[in-house]
Amino acid sequence: MYGRGQQMRIGPPVTPDVIKGLMLANLAIFLLQTYAGITDDLVVRPSSVWENGAIWQTFTYMWAHGGLWHLGGNMLMLWMFGSEVAAHWGTRRFLSFYMASGIGAGFIIATVPAFFYAMDPTSASYFMATLGASGAVYAVLLAHSLMWPDRTLMLIFPPIPLKALYLIPLLFFMEILSPRAGVSHIGHLGGVLVGWTLLWRMGITRAVSLDQLKLRYRRYKMRRNLRVVQDEENKSRQQRNEAARARRREERDRDGGWMH
16 A cells, blocks of 8 residues: 555556556466476576577566466566556656666676676576566666655555655565575566666656755654654643642542531
């Protein structure tokens, strides 16, 4: 759920055709994986890219998924956060960003393990397969976070409100805190790095400039100090009310004593 102020909603107000097309394309590829067994032809393997020249794998991997939950999670995030970005940018610009981020993440997935393999030939990651649209989807999440940084998101897990600007750091923190087997952290980070580069060229990274971060920190301190003052006022008011009630009780008790 996301919104501003007291207005909250689940999902985007509209779903652009480009988002529907991407979701259908991913679903179609998943059905082909399931019934035609083409998964091995789509995944990206660093060893295949650099030894066999299978450069196309840096593109095909982003259309394949490792299961229904993997597909559903990526498409849910693409729909929820990508719809508004696509509606704001238009089909051509959004699709270019999505593709470039996914392919760029694919090259990073293929390159980082190759670098470690060059230093240590026993590194197994050089031969591991990676698949999924997560790199491109993380770039879309980044775009949404930077375009509407002050929008409040209500997370499902953990169930807390969060400013959109802090969504990506939270996701990476959760990955580090609760590591899961089979998750391509390099792919996620690669998508964010490529997406950041593209957004910087568009001039959409001003929300996290040093001046903006300083301003946000000053606002945070002001709000914190205001809360402290309000808490102190509430505590003082509560103490005055309790003292007044105590005086009234004493007066009633004294008046009652005189009556007897």
